[in-house]
């Protein structure tokens with residue numbers, strides 16, 4: 001039995017105004033796996049791809065389908081956005097309320113929850129992410145890592161079915177990064193993750209796709225990459241998981 005993918009992109013092309021050529025060209029993609037890792041060089045169009053998925057950018061050609069139906073009007077787009085949460089690369093673009101609780105309750109309020117219910121949902125979500133006692137904190141004074149987790153809370157409070165995560169481990173210290181990995185590993189949602197952090201993508205069990213020359217394709221199985229890193233205890237022989 002085949003199931004209809006929640007999101008599908010068919011023959012999508014998109015050019016930024018004044019750009020000499022399309023950044024995405026005849027791109028096809030559908031969500032059939034649980035988690036995806038999206039890789040590709042800087043400027044290849046990864047964030048643009050996410051913006052197309054949530055309808056922030058309208059493709060010049062091709063179709064965006066939600067649960068098998070083309071997204072052609074605002075009602076469809078609203079339904080899609082309810083199910084697809086987008087964690088921006090910069091948390092400052094995501095957080096805009098004075099306090100953490102207001103930011104996290106904003107989504108549920110928008111979905112029609114009563115203020116008390118929205119607050120309860122927001123508190124539950126913060127607690128689930130280990131952000132105990134954060135509710136009255138001033139959002140713009142949080143550290144970068146704290147902002148990232150609060151931004152994730154604003155999305156999870158709306159209980160979307162799909163998460164789009166744009167370079168979520170950027171600027172996280174090793175401990176917060178591990179915390180984020182544990183959180184994501186425990187979620188039921190489909191996750192599409194843009195990242196240059198291969199180890200992170202590996203730990204989130206993501207099927208790797210690459211954006212290149214406007215297209216997206218599945219990376220070869222057993223993709224080999226060269227990397228180097230510093231060891232605290234100096235040089236010693238060791239094996240890697242990959």
Ligand SMILES: Nc1ncnc2c1ncn2[C@@H]1O[C@H](COP(=O)(O)OP(=O)(O)OP(=O)(O)O)[C@@H](O)[C@H]1O
Nearest residue numbers: 016017019023040041042043044045046047048049
């Ligand atoms: N609003 C815009 N107007 C014109 N060009 C844009 C706009 N936004 C992005 N671009 C250009 O489109 C290209 C793709 O941008 P995008 O942000 O999708 O890349 P990316 O793959 O996410 O890059 P990175 O890995 O550096 O985050 C880049 O060359 C960028 O400069």
